[in-house]
Amino acid sequence: MVNVKVEFLGGLDAIFEKQRTYKLNVEGPDGSTVTVGDLIDYIVQNMIKNDKDKEVFIENDTIRPGILTLINDTDWELEGEKEYVLEDGDIVSFTSTLHGG
Amino acid sequence: MVNVKVEFLGGLDAIFEKQRTYKLNVEGPDGSTVTVGDLIDYIVQNMIKNDKDKEVFIENDTIRPGILTLINDTDWELEGEKEYVLEDGDIVSFTSTLHGG
Amino acid sequence: ALDAELPMSLEEFSRYGRQMIVEDTKGIQGQIKLRDAKVLVIGAGGLGCPCLPYLAGAGVGHIGIVDNDTVETSNLHRQILHNSSKVGMLKCESAKKVLQKLNPHVSITTYPVRLGYSNAFGIFEGYDIVLDCTDTPLTRYLISDVAVCLGMTVVSASGLGTEGQLSILNFQGIGPCYRCFYPTPPPPNAVSSCQEGGVIGPCIGLVGVMMAVETLKIIMEIYTSDNFQPFLMQYAGFPQQTLRTFKMRGKKQACLCCGDQPTITRASITSGSINYELFCGKRNYNVC
Amino acid sequence: ALDAELPMSLEEFSRYGRQMIVEDTKGIQGQIKLRDAKVLVIGAGGLGCPCLPYLAGAGVGHIGIVDNDTVETSNLHRQILHNSSKVGMLKCESAKKVLQKLNPHVSITTYPVRLGYSNAFGIFEGYDIVLDCTDTPLTRYLISDVAVCLGMTVVSASGLGTEGQLSILNFQGIGPCYRCFYPTPPPPNAVSSCQEGGVIGPCIGLVGVMMAVETLKIIMEIYTSDNFQPFLMQYAGFPQQTLRTFKMRGKKQACLCCGDQPTITRASITSGSINYELFCGKRNYNVC
Ligand SMILES: [Zn+2]
Ligand SMILES: [Zn+2]
Numbered sequence: 001m002v003n004v005k006v007e008f009l010g011g012l013d014a015i016f017e018k019q020r021t022y023k024l025n026v027e028g029p030d031g032s033t034v035t036v037g038d039l040i041d042y043i044v045q046n047m048i049k050n051d052k053d054k055e056v057f058i059e060n061d062t063i064r065p066g067i068l069t070l071i072n073d074t075d076w077e078l079e080g081e082k083e084y085v086l087e088d089g090d091i092v093s094f095t096s097t098l099h100g101g
Numbered sequence: 102m103v104n105v106k107v108e109f110l111g112g113l114d115a116i117f118e119k120q121r122t123y124k125l126n127v128e129g130p131d132g133s134t135v136t137v138g139d140l141i142d143y144i145v146q147n148m149i150k151n152d153k154d155k156e157v158f159i160e161n162d163t164i165r166p167g168i169l170t171l172i173n174d175t176d177w178e179l180e181g182e183k184e185y186v187l188e189d190g191d192i193v194s195f196t197s198t199l200h201g202g
Numbered sequence: 203a204l205d206a207e208l209p210m211s212l213e214e215f216s217r218y219g220r221q222m223i224v225e226d227t228k229g230i231q232g233q234i235k236l237r238d239a240k241v242l243v244i245g246a247g248g249l250g251c252p253c254l255p256y257l258a259g260a261g262v263g264h265i266g267i268v269d270n271d272t273v274e275t276s277n278l279h280r281q282i283l284h285n286s287s288k289v290g291m292l293k294c295e296s297a298k299k300v301l302q303k304l305n306p307h308v309s310i311t312t313y314p315v316r317l318g319y320s321n322a323f324g325i326f327e328g329y330d331i332v333l334d335c336t337d338t339p340l341t342r343y344l345i346s347d348v349a350v351c352l353g354m355t356v357v358s359a360s361g362l363g364t365e366g367q368l369s370i371l372n373f374q375g376i377g378p379c380y381r382c383f384y385p386t387p388p389p390p391n392a393v394s395s396c397q398e399g400g401v402i403g404p405c406i407g408l409v410g411v412m413m414a415v416e417t418l419k420i421i422m423e424i425y426t427s428d429n430f431q432p433f434l435m436q437y438a439g440f441p442q443q444t445l446r447t448f449k450m451r452g453k454k455q456a457c458l459c460c461g462d463q464p465t466i467t468r469a470s471i472t473s474g475s476i477n478y479e480l481f482c483g484k485r486n487y488n489v490c
Numbered sequence: 491a492l493d494a495e496l497p498m499s500l501e502e503f504s505r506y507g508r509q510m511i512v513e514d515t516k517g518i519q520g521q522i523k524l525r526d527a528k529v530l531v532i533g534a535g536g537l538g539c540p541c542l543p544y545l546a547g548a549g550v551g552h553i554g555i556v557d558n559d560t561v562e563t564s565n566l567h568r569q570i571l572h573n574s575s576k577v578g579m580l581k582c583e584s585a586k587k588v589l590q591k592l593n594p595h596v597s598i599t600t601y602p603v604r605l606g607y608s609n610a611f612g613i614f615e616g617y618d619i620v621l622d623c624t625d626t627p628l629t630r631y632l633i634s635d636v637a638v639c640l641g642m643t644v645v646s647a648s649g650l651g652t653e654g655q656l657s658i659l660n661f662q663g664i665g666p667c668y669r670c671f672y673p674t675p676p677p678p679n680a681v682s683s684c685q686e687g688g689v690i691g692p693c694i695g696l697v698g699v700m701m702a703v704e705t706l707k708i709i710m711e712i713y714t715s716d717n718f719q720p721f722l723m724q725y726a727g728f729p730q731q732t733l734r735t736f737k738m739r740g741k742k743q744a745c746l747c748c749g750d751q752p753t754i755t756r757a758s759i760t761s762g763s764i765n766y767e768l769f770c771g772k773r774n775y776n777v778c
Contacts, residue, residue, distance in 0.1 A: 167388025
């Protein structure tokens with residue numbers, strides 16, 4: 001089990017009851033380590049109330065194009081993406097890309 | 102001994118060789134705990150090269166009026182001022198008040 | 203007849219539509235709060251210039267501008283409401299011209315005077331919020347003192363070089379005031395080794411725009427007496443742009459102005475017995 | 491004769507003096523870099539309006555403005571270079587009028603055209619830096635692609651509601667490009683549940699001013715190929731103003747545009763074989 005903070009930025013809070021940050025306790029599938037992939041599964045299964053909203057967050061089993069994922073303020077591509085093993089106190093942020101100007 | 106980060110903002114870096122942040126190892130007078138007061142003494146004795154610059158930082162044995170002191174981004178008045186006992190990883194910031202507009 | 207029943211004209215609905223649909227503004231309800239708001243901006247310089255058009259654009263109904271300076275060429279890299287053809291014109295009048303064209307629905311009053319203890323109350327009364335866009339500690343203390351006496355919230359900001367600071371003072375009469383933060387003014391001669399008073403236009407400009415954001419949030423009641431926490435924001439433009447928020451002390455019981463036993467009162471200010479010049483020194487502080 | 495030997499006129503020394511004495515600008519040296527700089531700003535809307543006057547004010551010598559839109563009343567709460575008397579006028583011409591008065595030393599070129607694959611190279615060539623102040627993914631991909639082909643640095647920003655984002659793309663040809671960050675465009679229909687496209691004027695305005703700060707730093711070589719690290723800044727205006735800096739991936743070797751084996755090239759773009767409309771979908775993206 002791991003205690004992490006999750007943030008939904010760039011308007012993504014709209015599908016999470018308009019709340020930008022959540023503190024979560026997440027269990028891994030095997031009861032020990034929890035990866036960012038596990039966290040995403042947890043979010044999709046437990047936190048998106050409206051099924052129709054899932055496609056705003058997920059596409060083809062990964063984060064939808066146009067959403068950036070950050071682990072402790074660093075692009076998840078630099079941190080191992082879904083394989084990154086979460087530690088207590090980690091902050092995982094999802095931000096929708098803005099296009100307005 | 103304690104490892105802390107010190108920041109000089111709002112133009113105060115001018116008297117610290119134009120460097121805004123320093124990582125310091127500071128020893129307490131009794132060899133054990135180190136307070137913010139001890140840190141200020143350390144800064145005045147070791148880091149201000151030009152004696153004339155000391156009055157920019159210190160007045161009547163405390164931080165000069167117009168300089169705010171923050172401990173981990175919190176006003177030091179809320180944290181015990183000089184009596185605050187530093188822990189490893191603490192960030193102490195000094196910022197000169199700006200007046201331009 | 204239909205038009206008369208609406209809380210705003212159709213032109214206003216069109217003008218403010220894009221901001222009214224942002225949920226935080228609470229739509230028409232927020233727009234009416236903006237229209238009814240009375241905001242006094244002191245200083246139409248590096249902070250006031252970028253702040254004012256966003257207040258007027260958003261539909262803040264009543265805007266006062268205090269400034270007795272005239273436009274100089276050396277201002278124009280950062281005071282972007284003015285222009286080369288306005289050199290010599292009063293800054294408050296120059297600003298008013300631009301703002302009135304931007305949004306004719308806004309009523310703008312200019313005060314081409316130097317703010318002092320004898321005229322401050324007369325100017326402040328009637329406004330809800332005051333924006334301190336000035337550049338000396340003397341006026342910063344005066345503005346805070348008068349606002350405390352009148353129960354007005356102050357959005358106070360400053361900048362120099364590539365940095366800036368912003369705070370909300372005396373929020374609804376409960377927040378700390380400028381004197382709570384700075385009970386003793388900086389000694390005039392202790393600033394000699396700081397870099398001289400240059401400024402990067404968009405760095406001070408960004409802080410001015412931040413003031414507009416804070417002002418809209420105060421008017422639209424995003425800040426409330428329940429959720430407001432005293433803070434000071436510190437912006438740096440170089441080498442990376444950063445914005446830090448420091449958690450600050452609350453009102454000090456011993457504060458000479460907003461504390462339990464104030465000696466700085468309307469009577470003592472207007473009588474001239476609070477000597478701001480002596481208190482702050484006469485040196486130009488605009489250096490550190 | 492004395493004047494002729496100076497690198498700038500005395501009027502320019504006076505105009506830029508307050509910024510030249512900020513050490514980071516390196517004085518005259520930095521000012522001459524600004525004068526020689528050629529900056530192309532695409533979009534004179536919510537981002538371009540607050541950015542442009544700070545570029546002109548600082549003395550950026552050559553500014554191009556691309557925009558084929560005309561001013562509408564509904565723009566004015568955030569597009570503060572324009573005004574009510576200019577409704578119907580081309581935004582690029584409206585902006586040019588203001589900027590030319592602000593600083594007559596700056597040469598301004600307007601492009602009242604819709605940026606597309608067939609005209610982009612002709613417009614971009616001759617500029618050093620391009621500012622993406624547009625509002626659709628389609629143009630964001632096109633601007634990045636063309637800039638990569640021409641080796642130009644892009645300052646790219648966007649905003650919606652109370653939030654904004656800013657990044658520097660293709661920095662000196664070494665940084666990541668827009669496609670490195672977003673190899674796949676967002677699906678047009680996946681944005682339905684996000685709030686509609688409202689925007690708070692000073693929130694998008696602040697991001698526009700941030701663009702000016704970044705542009706000045708690029709010109710004055712505060713960023714170098716040694717110290718530059720890819721980043722994306724995320725601003726939020728409500729409930730508290732915050733500015734976060736995310737450390738981002740570098741250039742992707744597999745990037746179709748800036749990678750090792752690019753398929754997106756000048757030839758493929760100008761021939762029309764990169765179908766931006768098909769790629770991005772035709773839906774108005776300005777919603778999420
Ligand atoms: Zn007080
Ligand atoms: Zn790329």
